[in-house]
Amino acid sequence: MKRISIDPVTRLEGHGKIDIFLDEKGDVANAYFQIPELRGFEVFCVGRQAEDMPNLTDRICGVCPEAHHMAASKALDAVFHVEPPPAGKKLRELMYSIFFATDHTTHFYALGGPDFIVGPDAPAAERNILGVVAKVGMEVAGKVLKMRRDGHNLIQLMAGRRVQPNWGVPGGVSRGINEEQRREIELRGREAIDFALFSIQAFKDIVLGNKAYVDLIVGDIYTHKTYSMGMVDANNKVNFYDGKVRIVDPDGVELLKYSPNEYLDVIAEHVEPWTYLKFPYLKKVGWKGLVDGKDSGVYKATPLSRLNASDGMATPKAQAAYEEFFKTLGGKPVHHTLATHWARLVELLYATERWVELATDPEITSPNFRTLPTATPDEGVGIVEAPRGTLTHHYKTDSRGILTEVNLVVGTTNNYAPISMSVKKAAQGLIKKGVVNEGLLNMVEMAFRAYDPCFGCATHSLPGQMPLVVRLLAPDGEVIRQLTQNLDG
């Protein structure tokens, strides 16, 4: 068997990597996406106070520290057996909605948008946010930066600079907001809704108005009929902060719903003998390899899967966008990976609407934002939806609250198998009998960019434009060909 490696960051130690295995005929047999794991996080945490986790875990990742902060805070509620008061939950969810809107904005305009708005065939040098600005209009640069600035400022206003140590605490948060702050949050939220609507309209005009782009989205190359995972509220509406995790099958039928403390009953990890990488899958269905279908336990945890796994959005404008999304793409569920970018915009709209809903909630300025824990701490699991997928934190402590065990399942880990499948399909379309189409690198890049895999959770920051190296290896491991892209070091 030949092997092709796509190596995104060869110049940095501990790089992400894609291995493509060819069969004897030179066609694609399998593809695996790997990212390096940072060493020793559990050891680093064990022996520390559990209350340190929101601040320690938000240091894992420069991209979504707020997601780790929130999952850790919820895990601490469970460890200390304490329920935050309504205002505490609402403040957390408000800050989280602001974060979500900010993060989704960045991904769409800087990473997802360029492939579509500038065009998948445009030169790589133009496929960036500057290309998006050139196409959509100069004013969009200011809009995107304002959205980011407002988001960061409000998170700072609520939780201190970035996420201030000990904002998220067992039983709630360490400080609330006053009326003046609430008004500012509400005002910026209303502007954010307008921005989200503008973004959806731009997507519709530019992407959906272009048949070639629509064909690419709905084409077979980026389509996988897997299970879908996402957190939902009591009405099965998408929720990023709280609820149960719902899983629907490839036909959209509910398989199960689970509470955070049941995650080990639902999710297992498949180990391949040749890699340290573990592929999470649904225990109830079983591991059948990197294959589509109802008999395969592979699932996705992405903006797209969250829409599939829910019965709708809990806010009116986002609900309308949700309905239009499924109507346009042929009904529920949608399995086109590239539709994840559109799903992200539906979520952006929901996040901004929820932001205003919570900012205008009469309880949001209540001083009763924390319940002091009184029970003996032991064990707890906290789950939130991170922008990149379901995020699970699981801690065990001794009776003094000193950590004895830590386990994290990050968004990207959930998606190892589907990312590999997306890469495999792209490779299958572009590698025939050992001949590699030169478009491979870009198509593979588009496949995994839709997931926005979070290298940050597992390793340090990498260059903005993903450098790729594809190596073709003969069965004996000899490198017979090498292709590179965005590699300048």
Add this chain to the structure above:
Amino acid sequence: MRTLVLGLGNPILRDDSVGLRVVRQVAAAVGAAADLDVSEDYHGGLRLMERLVGYDRAVIIDAIQSGAPPGSLIRLGVEDRPTQRSASTHDVNLPTALALGRQAGAHLPPPDQITIIAVEAQDVLSFGETLTPEVERAIPLATQAVLQLLGLEKESA
């Protein structure tokens, strides 16, 4: 000339934190100065650009893995290869981020007024609050290099 000295890094990821440790030394050496801010962050890309808004000059200290011996100091411009933290896979590289900021009318230091002092790191994949010995030893030199750039080098240092 309003200047920002910014250390980049993850405080709990061994050598990746070297930029943060250097700016703490810089802060201690310069004390309070009217036109000089010394700060820490761990974001690259757009967030890094946003941190530079309002400044005329910036000195960024970060870890790098370029293949040089651990502890080596490498002086870079914004167009040079990215260091550990100066770019982000989740948005854009620093030159693109700066171009976007300028298009939006932000006041940013001109490219020749942004200097990156990179310290060659050995271990950026292990969690821990200690540096490897060679990188630890580079801190005074890197601090000195920053002070020199700022024109604040101590005579008897």
